[in-house]
Amino acid sequence: MAEAFKNLAWDDFRLIKAVADAKGLPAAAAAMGVNHSTVFRRLKQIEEALGAVLFERHRTGYALTPAGEEMVALANRLDEEITAVGRKLAGREPAPSGELRVTTPDSLLIHLLMPMLATFRERYPEVRLDMVLSNQALNLSKRDADVAVRATDNPPENLVGRRVARIAWALYGRAADFPAPGEVSPEELDAHNWVSLGDSLGSLKTVKFVQENVAPEKVAYKINSVLGLAEAVEAGIGIGHIPCFIGDARPSLVRLGPANDDYAADLWLLTHPDLRHSPRVRAFLDFLGGEIARHRRFIEGQTGLQEMTEGGAVTA
Structure with a gap:
């Protein structure tokens, strides 16, 4: 078998790993961007070259044999080594250039980061931004992203970065419905419909508040993203908790x-330790950290719309 290894390429190990992960050929083919017959033919060639069966074919899918388990373990080690070398090489670039993959939730991108990213591109035109909109923690160790901009009080321990602000939340309603927002009574709030994040985000304290204090029939609208909360309040569907940097940027809304x-959450800029000295990563973290610092009081709910717009950012 040792001699047969000389004829295997990295793509062959990727194919074995893909079949093992998918437990079948169609899904493995889709993950690799090739057709089913190509995977079937190449897997058969690999097994013939190795003189060993790597998978047992069952009606429920493909199951690894002992030889297949060894090959997948080797594929995982190779993947980790190749990824590690890529991270280290990325960290040695001489100047800010190349592609930078940034992951962040859609609400942060649309309501806060977009004008900052436009200014960053003007300053560093050789850096190409690849934005990945996700609330999930992508694997920065695997280069799913180079930088994560996250609202969290518990950043992953395997990442490094900085806490740049604390995102404030408050209860908002339409200004037209609340001409004297500072004098709203609990009875008035009870009489209104509410909007809320969905039950899938039930770990958030704003969601727990609504679940515990608002009658179910008064919750008129739920959404599984912060992005649409302010639009729902602005449309008059109901009152609801939203981040202050979103609510305060809308003259039609008032704090109740x-x-x-x-309800607040820390805002973090995060990257993998191997990438923190990469010129493009370093430039991005420093630039975005400075921009957010300029608007920190607004993000933390301490100022109104006027200071944000005078600071140079474009708000929704």
């Missing part, structure tokens, strides 16, 4: 109470 620190 002070910012509640229990």
Whole structure:
């Protein structure tokens, strides 16, 4: 078998790993961007070259044999080594250039980061931004992303970065419905419909508040993304908790109470330790950290729309 290894390419190991992960050929082919027959033919060639069966074919899918388990373990080690070398080489670039993959939630991109990214591109035109909109923690160790901009109080321990602000939340309603927002009584709030993040985000304290304090029939609208909360309040569907940097940027909305620190979350800029000295990563972290610092009081709910617009950012 040792001699047969000389004829195997990295793509062959990727194919074995893909079949093992998918437990079948169609899904493995789709993951690799090739057709089913190509995977079937190449897997057969690999097994013949190795003189060993790597998978047992069952009606429920493909199961690894002991030889297949060894090959997948080797494929995983090779993948880790190749990824590690890629990270280290990326960290040695002489100047800010190349592609930079950034992951962040859609609400942060649309309501806060977009004008900052436009200014970053003007300053560093050789850096191409590849934005990945996701609320999930992507694997920066695998280069799923180079930088993560996240609202979290518990950043992953395997990443490095900086806390740049604390995102404040408050209860908002339409200004037309609340001409004296500072004098709203609990009875008035109870009489209104509510909007809320969905139950899938039930770990958030704003969601728990609605679940515990608002009658189910008064919750008129749920959404699984922060992006649409302000639009729902602005459309008159109901009152709801939204981040202050979104609510305060809309003249048609008013706060119906002070910012509640229990609902706040830290805003982090994160990267993998191997990438922190990469010129493009370093330039991006420093630039975005400085831009967010300029608007920190707005993000933390301490100022109104005027200071944000005077600071140079374009708000929704």
